[in-house]
Amino acid sequence: xxxxxVVDFAHLGVTYANGVVALSDLSLTIAADQAVCxxxxxxxxxxxxxxxxxxxxxxxxxxxxxxxxATLAMVFQQGLLFPWLxxxxxxxxxxxTRGVTPPQCRAAAREWCERMGLQxxxxxxxxxxxxxxxxxxxxARALAVNPDVLLLDEPFAALDAQTRVLMQELxxxxxxxxxxxxxxxxxxxxDEALLVGDRVVVLSARPGRIIADVTPxxxxxxxxxxxxxxPAFTQAFTTIWQLIRGEVEAQLREEVTL
Amino acid sequence: xxxxxWLTWLSPVLLLVLxxxxxxxxLLNRVFIPPPSEVMVALAKALRDGSMEHDxxxxxxxxxxxxVIGAVPGTLLGIWSGLNRTVLALVxxxxxxxxxxxxxxxxxxxxxxxxxxxxSKVATVAVSVFLMVVIHTIGGVLQIDQRYxxxxxxxxxxxxxxxxxxxxxxxxxxxxxxxxxxxxxxLTLIVGVEFVGANDGIGYRIWQSYELYAIADMMAAVCxxxxxxxxxxxxLDEVARLLVPWRYTTVKESRMSVIRxxxxxxxxxxxxxxxxxVLLGAAIAAQHVGLNWxxxxxxxxxxxxxxxxxNLMNDYYDYRKGTDxxxxxxxxxxxxxxxxxxxxxxxAGITAFAIGATIGLYLVSVTGPFIFWLGLCSVAVGYFYxxxxxxLAYVGLGEIAVFIFMGPVMVLGSYYLQIPTxxxxxxxVSLPVAFVVAAILHANNLRDIxxxxxxxxxxxxxxxxxxxxxxxxxILVGGTFVSQWVLVALGVAPWPTLVTLAMLxxxxxxxxxxxxxxxxxxxxxxxxxxxxxxxxxxxxxxLGWVIALWV
Numbered sequence: 001x002x003x004x005x006v007v008d009f010a011h012l013g014v015t016y017a018n019g020v021v022a023l024s025d026l027s028l029t030i031a032a033d034q035a036v037c038x039x040x041x042x043x044x045x046x047x048x049x050x051x052x053x054x055x056x057x058x059x060x061x062x063x064x065x066x067x068x069x070a071t072l073a074m075v076f077q078q079g080l081l082f083p084w085l086x087x088x089x090x091x092x093x094x095x096x097t098r099g100v101t102p103p104q105c106r107a108a109a110r111e112w113c114e115r116m117g118l119q120x121x122x123x124x125x126x127x128x129x130x131x132x133x134x135x136x137x138x139x140a141r142a143l144a145v146n147p148d149v150l151l152l153d154e155p156f157a158a159l160d161a162q163t164r165v166l167m168q169e170l171x172x173x174x175x176x177x178x179x180x181x182x183x184x185x186x187x188x189x190x191d192e193a194l195l196v197g198d199r200v201v202v203l204s205a206r207p208g209r210i211i212a213d214v215t216p217x218x219x220x221x222x223x224x225x226x227x228x229x230x231p232a233f234t235q236a237f238t239t240i241w242q243l244i245r246g247e248v249e250a251q252l253r254e255e256v257t258l
Numbered sequence: 259x260x261x262x263x264w265l266t267w268l269s270p271v272l273l274l275v276l277x278x279x280x281x282x283x284x285l286l287n288r289v290f291i292p293p294p295s296e297v298m299v300a301l302a303k304a305l306r307d308g309s310m311e312h313d314x315x316x317x318x319x320x321x322x323x324x325x326v327i328g329a330v331p332g333t334l335l336g337i338w339s340g341l342n343r344t345v346l347a348l349v350x351x352x353x354x355x356x357x358x359x360x361x362x363x364x365x366x367x368x369x370x371x372x373x374x375x376x377x378s379k380v381a382t383v384a385v386s387v388f389l390m391v392v393i394h395t396i397g398g399v400l401q402i403d404q405r406y407x408x409x410x411x412x413x414x415x416x417x418x419x420x421x422x423x424x425x426x427x428x429x430x431x432x433x434x435x436x437x438x439x440x441x442x443x444x445l446t447l448i449v450g451v452e453f454v455g456a457n458d459g460i461g462y463r464i465w466q467s468y469e470l471y472a473i474a475d476m477m478a479a480v481c482x483x484x485x486x487x488x489x490x491x492x493x494l495d496e497v498a499r500l501l502v503p504w505r506y507t508t509v510k511e512s513r514m515s516v517i518r519x520x521x522x523x524x525x526x527x528x529x530x531x532x533x534x535x536v537l538l539g540a541a542i543a544a545q546h547v548g549l550n551w552x553x554x555x556x557x558x559x560x561x562x563x564x565x566x567x568x569n570l571m572n573d574y575y576d577y578r579k580g581t582d583x584x585x586x587x588x589x590x591x592x593x594x595x596x597x598x599x600x601x602x603x604x605x606a607g608i609t610a611f612a613i614g615a616t617i618g619l620y621l622v623s624v625t626g627p628f629i630f631w632l633g634l635c636s637v638a639v640g641y642f643y644x645x646x647x648x649x650l651a652y653v654g655l656g657e658i659a660v661f662i663f664m665g666p667v668m669v670l671g672s673y674y675l676q677i678p679t680x681x682x683x684x685x686x687v688s689l690p691v692a693f694v695v696a697a698i699l700h701a702n703n704l705r706d707i708x709x710x711x712x713x714x715x716x717x718x719x720x721x722x723x724x725x726x727x728x729x730x731x732x733i734l735v736g737g738t739f740v741s742q743w744v745l746v747a748l749g750v751a752p753w754p755t756l757v758t759l760a761m762l763x764x765x766x767x768x769x770x771x772x773x774x775x776x777x778x779x780x781x782x783x784x785x786x787x788x789x790x791x792x793x794x795x796x797x798x799x800x801l802g803w804v805i806a807l808w809v
Contacts (some may be wrong), residue, residue, distance in 0.1 A: 056411070080406070082409070084428065093423070094414060096409075097413055145413070
């Protein structure tokens, strides 16, 4: 494996016990400090890709390799915080399992709460928070373990449109601060993929194969509105949308004939 | 009280009134359906002659024992079955099959096997509790969203951590729910069991009254079992709040467990100041006479009640004067966070004072007017500590009031209960305790020196300034030890009391922090540790006096 590569999916295939082929012959590498976003029609196996990497799903062909001693953390759909733990205990969960002492856990939780604007809620339970706050806790829980690769599974899909934009900006901002290194984000929102990722990988309908691997030449480091206004953004968006649209339409036709 | 609270009381009261009226107007036959007033008379009579007490105790014992014997293994087996497929396959069919069998139907069988004694009654309750708890616990564990296990695994949790941080807390709500249902079951069952094969217990009492056609007695017993059921429900609800807090905190009101809220508001840990002087007075008196334990215990309860009342009033008036902020630890905190209302605090304070006063009056009736004046002054100082236009704590007299009243006055009072003479040695002996108790208060004022200045709360600390206040802390903590050494040197206190020397390192450390730190957060431990110093020093000092009884 290359020295600069953190994650290497090689000819990955996943077939579920019920015979559904989720992924087939998928190869993808993620470089250190790279933000890769995976987009595709729903049901294309995007999430399966993440689950294999996280060790929650087994590859039936090929596999995935992590660079030596690389650590992972994951942000789940709708946060998936532990309802019985306070915000502080949720944030420091990954530290606790790694044997960090309670006072240090608390200190880390406090630091992340400040960074995420959650100081007032440090002792609250998740259900007392809004969706956006919950997902900020989810993000803090993942980043608190200082992972080499951050996995995000449709993290902002359940949020309202305004909150979603703020969360995307927050994520980009955290990356700019160097708090988040490599990143693999799975989403069905093309604009989200373009705004957050350095590189956008487009998957086909099931079984998921890579049909495009785009590195849009966007001038990052500006506000989202400015990025959106660039012709390159519109162009990349249209290209990706055409690809996915074709897949979705094909999928629909297939379902109709079935 | 809100309107809905009134309404919830209205229907039961109305029912009782209608019932009473109907009987009095002879619309209902008094022989078959006695009026509530008659039932209450029967209840009072049964409680007074002690027979009801015995039955309550016996029934409660059977329920609690049966519940514990059934619920503990039931919970463990339920969790195990929920987590392990093999165990589940073995346990679930059996539990599901036996569950619908009315357990009372098994009583004759149980009696055949275990005899008619106590064991068979407890066993019947235990078996049904066990089955109910097993089934609910299995359900609770199985319904856990698998994604929580996945999240825990992704974050590196091992099997044990997953059990502790996911499986157990996630299934707790269902487990506790199962306990509640099982307890209700146990109550129903015990009455049935006692109908049949018992010589005591509330169920037996109901049946016996029925056979004697003493309907009022029967209804009185029914009231008692209903009351028991109510108590059990309240207790288990409290348990649920403690074990499953995340289920009981809503976005709007974060209602803490009642016990925890009051625990924080009443500050039981501060009672070291109420307990140590009473023990000390008794320990000194014990050098001359045999102790009257009854009076000692009453004095302790009374002293704690007055301290509790003082704490509550303190919070109430601090809140009214606006000196506390929500950040304030513990107490005023509960009020400001809206967990308790000012009215609740006020009445709780009054209640505590009333308990203290009642005990005080009793003690006065056994010992004499000296205690009356002592108690009256103490209550007055407690009340005017923060209340009224001339609140002692706000004009720099807090330390002096505490020094006198939580030192010599209390020790002397406790001594006087045992030996009704005003003994000056008891006053001298109390000085070390007086110093250290004043040090607690002063640690508080030292911490709050800046905020008190802003709020115009005059304490010795704000009057002396920070340097002066530090010296005052040295004097109070140092005086604790030095005064005691003088007492030992003069032969007033016995030499074994020097065991308090063990506390010297702590005192030294505290003086160091107090002399160094400025930040209230850094001074917070000084306050807490000074209270610890008071407790440990005080108890060791008392211990010294107790040892002196033998050496």
